[in-house]
Amino acid sequence: MLDMSATALAVVQGSYTMDIRAESWLGGVLLADSIPVSDGAENRDRSLSVPEQITLTVPRREGGYDWDPGTDPAHPLAAYGQMLRIDYGVDVGGQMEWINRGWFLITESSTDGDTVSVSCQGLLTLIAEANLISPFQPSSSDTLVSVIRALVEPALTVSFDGTLIDRAVPLGMQWDSDRLGAVTEVLTAWGTAERVTEDGYLLIEPVSDAGASVLSISDDRETGTVVRWQGATTRDGAFNVVVAQGEDASGNQIQGVTYDSDGTSPYAYGGNFNPLPVPYSYQSSLLTTVAQCRTAAAAQLKLLRRQAFRKLQVTMVPHPGLVTGDIVSVTGAGLTNARCAIESLSLPYSPGEQSLTVRVL
Incomplete structure (x- = not known):
């Protein structure tokens, strides 16, 4: 959960007065600090490659300023690299407490009469749209950490959870065009997942459903x-076992298997769903030991549960x-x-x- 005071947490359990504050930045320079947002919505979905989607409605003229971006590439609402920082305000005892919802890239702005409509997406858009212009081949000294940094930075600064253990990348790996797809393959083989923090960093952390209820x-x-x-409800795409396959240094195929052993799962192995294994198979040349395959299979099971x-x-x-x-x-x-x-x-x-x-x- 985002940082909030205990007082604000108590207030939002019932009716309260709210406000939205939006700032526009371009290349680290503040363009506008009080964009007059009259309406909008924020949508997040962990199943999407870019989870965050924002829509805003802004009056065309407010406070003597024209919020129609027109053709000005430096306008606060133009889509030429402008980013919005969104804060959600909660009235606490007559004062606004601002909760930072994060940074979002403007992808489109259009004007219709007296209204400007603005669409934004999460910062992973910068990676998703930047396809590789030549094959990316890690060197013999590259590790999972250095490969992710090479694929993502400087568009996003990457931060790694302190519990992760880095390892070398096998020789011969190559990605041709899909930059975000390459990042996803590395993360999946590592048993990790990514998320953009409210401060605009790309955090890499283990796949987990641990933690206390907020x-x-x-x-x-x-x-x-x-x-x-x-x-x-559907059986289509369902599974009760995940098989992660790789290749060791001698060229032998290896694999790790994780069964859905959660007694509360409707897909649990050995349960009513199907007494036989219904596998989901995953293969990656980044997996070079059985232990790595087992770790990847266990993480993939947790990721797949998010959909099924x-x-x-x-x-x-x-x-x-x-x-x-x-x-x-x-x-x-x-x-x-x-x-x-x-x-x-x-x-x-x-x-x-x-x-x-x-x-x-």
Whole structure:
């Protein structure tokens, strides 16, 4: 969860007064510090390669300034590298406490009458759109850390969790065009995942659903909180075992296997879903030992559960401290204090309701 004071955390459990503050930056230079946002929304979805999507509505003229970017490449709302820092304000005792929601790249701005519409995406857009112009081949001295830095920096500064153990990259690796795809392959083989922090850094950390609950959510229609099961279920793409395959230094094929042994999982191996193994297979030349294959398989199982597991839809009063990946405790739809992870969310930038999709852990 994003940093908030205890007072603000208490306030956002009920009705409160909110505001949005948007700053525009270009090349490290502040262009505007008080963009008049009249409406908008923030959407995050961990299943997307670029999880964050922002839409803003800005009056064309406000405070004597024309917010129509026109053809000016240095305008605060132009899409030539301009980034917005968004802060969500909560009225605490007559003063606004500002919660930083992060940095977002302007991808499109258009004017219709007296309104300017602005679309933004997360900073991973910089990596997704920057395809390699020639094959990328790591050298004999490269490691997983140095390869990720080479693929991502200087567009984003990379920070690595202190628990990660770096290792050498096998000779002969090559990526032809998809820069973000290359980063994803390295992260998957390492058993890690990436996220852009609210400070604009790319954090690499182990795949995990660990952590304490940051919020308790209870189905209470009178206060506006609604909890219900997501109305979809399918066997398509389901699995109960993950197989990660690689190749050792002698050219022999190796593999590591992880079974879904969670007794609460509807896909658990040996359970009702299928008494036989239903595998999801993954192969990478970055895996050179059985131990690495097992680690990658276990991490891949956790990632796959984010798409293929029981989910709840929650509608509630907006909580500006929540982000995807947060752990919450949910009571409702037949569950009591169920530990859940937020997989997607929609946060309005004007008074309204927030929606969450949470996965039951």
